[in-house]
Amino acid sequence: MSNGRIVHLSERVPEVSADEMVRALVPPRQFNEARFETYRPDDEYPSQAEALLAAQRFSGQKVAAAATGGRSFFDRFKPQPAVKPGLYLDGGFGVGKTHLLASIWHAYPGRKYFGTFIEYTALIGALGFSETVRTLRGTKLIAIDEFELDDPGDTMMMSKLLGELVETGTNVAATSNTPPNALGEGRFAAQDFLREITKLADVFQTIRIDGTDYRRRTIAGHAEVTPPSALEREVDARVSAGQIVAHDHFGTLIRHLARVHPSKYVRLVAGIDALALDDVYELTDQADALRFVAFIDRIYDAQVPVTASGTALDEIFGGGMLEGGYRKKYLRCVSRLIASTAAAAESRP
Structure with a gap:
C-alpha cells in the first residue's frame, strides 16, 4: 500500500528554536x-x-x-x-x-x-x-x-x-x-x-x-508550464508512487509565506518529495517576490521538483523587478525555477 499523501504548505506553521537553527548550519543535502x-x-x-x-x-x-x-x-x-x-x-x-x-x-x-x-x-x-x-x-x-x-x-x-x-x-x-x-x-x-x-x-x-551554468540552462530558457488537468494527474501519480506532495494554490502560498519568517522555510518544506502549484501569476509586490525567492532557495536546496500551472515560473517577476536593486536574487531564482521544473519533468512517475 502506498504511503504517499498530499499536504498543504499553507496549513503548516513551523517553529524552529535557536538551538535547532544552530544545528541546521550544515551544507544542504545535495552537497553532503x-x-x-x-x-x-x-x-x-x-x-x-x-x-x-x-x-x-x-x-x-x-x-x-x-x-x-x-x-x-x-x-x-x-x-x-x-x-x-x-x-x-x-x-x-x-x-x-x-x-x-x-x-x-x-x-x-x-x-x-x-x-x-x-x-x-x-x-x-x-x-x-x-x-x-x-x-x-x-x-x-x-x-x-x-x-x-x-x-x-x-x-x-x-x-x-x-x-x-x-x-x-x-x-x-x-x-x-x-x-x-x-x-x-x-x-x-x-x-x-x-x-x-x-x-x-x-x-x-x-x-x-567565470563559466556557464553547469545545468546548461540559461535564464533565457523557460520553466515548464503544466496544464491544470495534467498537474492533477501528476499529483495523483506521485501519491500513488508513495511520494509526499505539497499541493497549494500559488496565491494562498504567497500569502502564507508572509506569515512565516524566512528562517523557518527550511522546516516548512521538510519531508516533501514534490511541490505542485496551481494558478501561478505574476508578482508585482516586492516583498512577496523576495519571500518567494527565499522559499525557492529552500526548495532548491532540498532538491524538490516543482510542477506548476498558470504563468511560467520564470516569468513571475514583473513590474521591472529584474532591472531593480534585487536583480541578482531574482535571476538566481529564475535559474533555480527552470532547473526545478525540468527536474519534475524528468522524475514523473
Whole structure:
C-alpha cells in the first residue's frame, strides 16, 4: 500500500528554536558528498581551476606543483600566496561556488558552520547579537553561501559579527552571485562586497570564477508550464508512487509565506518529495517576490521538483523587478525555477 499523501504548505506553521537553527548550519543535502576531488573545472575557464586551488590552500591542503601550473623543476620552490583568513568566491550561476564552499567546509577541521546569509541574520534575530557572538566564538570556520549586499543594515550587522569572530581566530569563506549578463561580468560584485564589509576587506582574498551554468540552462530558457488537468494527474501519480506532495494554490502560498519568517522555510518544506502549484501569476509586490525567492532557495536546496500551472515560473517577476536593486536574487531564482521544473519533468512517475 502506498504511503504517499498530499499536504498543504499553507496549513503548516513551523517553529524552529535557536538551538535547532544552530544545528541546521550544515551544507544542504545535495552537497553532503561535495569534495575538492569531485569538483570538475571547465577547461574553457581557467579561473575555475584557480578557484579550486585557492579553496584547497584556504583549507590548509598542500597543492602539488603540477596542479599549480608549474612548468619546471624550479617552479615548485616559488613562494605561494599567503593564505588570508577570509576567502570570497565571486561568480555567476552554476559555476560551482557552493560546491567549493561545501568542500572547504568538509575539509576544515574543528567546529564549523555552513549557512546562507539569511540563516545567519535569522540566528542573530533569534539569539540577539551578543549571544550569537558567544555561541559562534571559537568556531574554526564560518561558511556563508549567497552573501547578500542588498540590505545595508543586515550587511553591516554581518560585517560586525564576522569582525568579532575573525579577531578571535575564526576563518570565513563566502560566496555571492553575479548575474551572467551583468555589465563588467562580476568585477563590481567583488568590489561591492569589499566596500560593504569595510573593516574586514583586508582579510579577504577575492576569487573570480567565470563559466556557464553547469545545468546548461540559461535564464533565457523557460520553466515548464503544466496544464491544470495534467498537474492533477501528476499529483495523483506521485501519491500513488508513495511520494509526499505539497499541493497549494500559488496565491494562498504567497500569502502564507508572509506569515512565516524566512528562517523557518527550511522546516516548512521538510519531508516533501514534490511541490505542485496551481494558478501561478505574476508578482508585482516586492516583498512577496523576495519571500518567494527565499522559499525557492529552500526548495532548491532540498532538491524538490516543482510542477506548476498558470504563468511560467520564470516569468513571475514583473513590474521591472529584474532591472531593480534585487536583480541578482531574482535571476538566481529564475535559474533555480527552470532547473526545478525540468527536474519534475524528468522524475514523473
